[in-house]
Amino acid sequence: MQAEGIDTKLRGPAVWALVLTGVASFMAALDNLVVTTALPAIRADLGGGLEDLEWTVNAYTLTFAVLLMFGAALGDRFGRRRLFIAGLAVFTAASAAAALSPGIDALIAARAVQGVGAAVMMPLTLTLLTAAVPAARRGMALGIYGAVTGLAVASGPLIGGSLTEHISWQWIFWLNVPIGLALIPLARLRLAESTAPDARLDLPGTLLISGGLFGIVYALVNANAEGWTSAPVLTGLIVGTALVAGFVHHGFTHANPILPMRLFRDRGFLGINLASLLMFLGMFGSIFLLSQFLQGVVGYSPTEAGLRMLPWTGMPMIVAPLAGILSDRIGGRPVVAAGLAFQALGLGWFAVILSADVSYAAQLPPLILSGIGMALYFAPAANVLMSTVSPADQGKASGTNNALREVGGALGVAVLASVFSAQGGYESPQAFTDGTVPALWIGAAAVALAAALALLVPRKAKDVPTQVSAPAPAAVAPGATDKVPAAG
Numbered sequence: 001m002q003a004e005g006i007d008t009k010l011r012g013p014a015v016w017a018l019v020l021t022g023v024a025s026f027m028a029a030l031d032n033l034v035v036t037t038a039l040p041a042i043r044a045d046l047g048g049g050l051e052d053l054e055w056t057v058n059a060y061t062l063t064f065a066v067l068l069m070f071g072a073a074l075g076d077r078f079g080r081r082r083l084f085i086a087g088l089a090v091f092t093a094a095s096a097a098a099a100l101s102p103g104i105d106a107l108i109a110a111r112a113v114q115g116v117g118a119a120v121m122m123p124l125t126l127t128l129l130t131a132a133v134p135a136a137r138r139g140m141a142l143g144i145y146g147a148v149t150g151l152a153v154a155s156g157p158l159i160g161g162s163l164t165e166h167i168s169w170q171w172i173f174w175l176n177v178p179i180g181l182a183l184i185p186l187a188r189l190r191l192a193e194s195t196a197p198d199a200r201l202d203l204p205g206t207l208l209i210s211g212g213l214f215g216i217v218y219a220l221v222n223a224n225a226e227g228w229t230s231a232p233v234l235t236g237l238i239v240g241t242a243l244v245a246g247f248v249h250h251g252f253t254h255a256n257p258i259l260p261m262r263l264f265r266d267r268g269f270l271g272i273n274l275a276s277l278l279m280f281l282g283m284f285g286s287i288f289l290l291s292q293f294l295q296g297v298v299g300y301s302p303t304e305a306g307l308r309m310l311p312w313t314g315m316p317m318i319v320a321p322l323a324g325i326l327s328d329r330i331g332g333r334p335v336v337a338a339g340l341a342f343q344a345l346g347l348g349w350f351a352v353i354l355s356a357d358v359s360y361a362a363q364l365p366p367l368i369l370s371g372i373g374m375a376l377y378f379a380p381a382a383n384v385l386m387s388t389v390s391p392a393d394q395g396k397a398s399g400t401n402n403a404l405r406e407v408g409g410a411l412g413v414a415v416l417a418s419v420f421s422a423q424g425g426y427e428s429p430q431a432f433t434d435g436t437v438p439a440l441w442i443g444a445a446a447v448a449l450a451a452a453l454a455l456l457v458p459r460k461a462k463d464v465p466t467q468v469s470a471p472a473p474a475a476v477a478p479g480a481t482d483k484v485p486a487a488g
Contacts (some may be wrong), residue, residue, distance in 0.1 A: 029156075161301070280408035333458065
């Protein structure tokens with residue numbers, strides 16, 4: 001009877017896992033975009049040219065993207081809880097260093113270290129949560145997790161703008177410090193430890209994928225500043241692509257690769273990962289331009305612009321938990337595909353109505369539709385991903401998906417900004433609108449393709465075993481009466 005109770009509702013260990021991993025993932029995801037609206041204040045305070053300001057964003061994105069796979073592999077080998085706490089500690093310390101930075105170079109260095117901590121911490125959140133939550137309730141739990149993560153990604157400019165406008169830019173980093181200090185001891189007491197069976201570090205594979213992703217992402221985020229045909233950008237693309245190709249070959253031939261290419265033979269794993277890359281491509285690039293449109297063309301302050309985007313950015317908190325429950329009943333594929341289709345329709349709607357004098361009332365329907373679409377995607381996507389792999393491969397799957405999302409986001413900003421520059425510019429409200437409209441069509445097309453790829457996911461995903469590996473006895477909180485289920 002006790003086993004039935006565990007399977008039908010969340011108990012203490014599962015609730016703690018949801019809270020701790022959700023808050024940690026919120027911090028890591030938030031720092032992708034939180035700094036963007038603070039850049040003018042940072043420049044006024046610390047100095048530096050445009051390239052320096054770009055690196056305050058890119059230093060985090062690059063280290064985060066290229067080390068995600070390695071972070072997941074470290075957790076599989078040495079213990080997911082142990083490495084989660086280590087990554088959280090590095091992220092918290094680097095946040096304090098960023099807030100205390102005396103100059104722009106120190107801030108860039110701190111942001112890079114922040115990315116290292118996030119790359120170790122972030123891929124392990126999904127694995128720890130999946131291990132703690134019973135299979136029957138996993139869709140609901142991962143739906144809440146997805147809502148929190150999606151909200152963090154989308155609300156970064158609002159939070160960054162509000163803190164900068166009303167307190168100071170340093171507080172976008174100080175915000176992480178008390179939260180991180182509270183999470184570290186709670187994670188030690190409340191999360192179960194787990195490892196992947198026979199996990200080994202694949203150093204050649206790690207170097208190949210890290211170098212390859214670094215080259216590609218570096219080229220993408222610098223293409224607008226240096227030109228797509230410049231030597232650094234072309235070198236990054238060519239060398240990065242060659243290293244990624246070497247990584248793919250390594251994944252087929254190595255006895256124990258960091259990412260076995262056999263995983264992509266599962267059409268569900270292939271479909272959800274490609275869909276995630278394209279979703280972030282369309283979403284990141286569009287938010288990057290639309291947030292500037294509301295400020296540069298309509299004339300809102302950073303806080304006002306963020307508030308007016310709440311029908312989009314706040315919708316995951318309302319819809320995603322319900323979508324997670326729905327995915328438990330009908331499967332993740334139709335929910336993910338519908339969410340991506342709604343997001344594509346919302347971006348296309350924006351492209352149709354956008355003009356230099358567009359009213360906010362006209363923007364509300366696509367904002368709401370995009371928000372519903374984002375929520376429907378984020379809610380079941382994590383559960384769909386984890387259901388396509390065995391317990392031993394969950395860390396690899398999480399690292400892969402997060403890395404592809406980051407690369408997709410960098411690609412989205414680079415591609416849509418290039419389209420914007422080719423078709424318009426910052427000279428006037430009309431020029432900005434002329435550049436934004438075709439860029440939004442590209443973003444909508446990318447997300448529409450993601451919706452089609454989501455249909456590769458099987459109709460009914462197989463259940464993932466409740467526990468990744470048998471937890472150590474100390475993983476359960478002292479005095480707890482509920483036991484974590486054993487493997488299988």
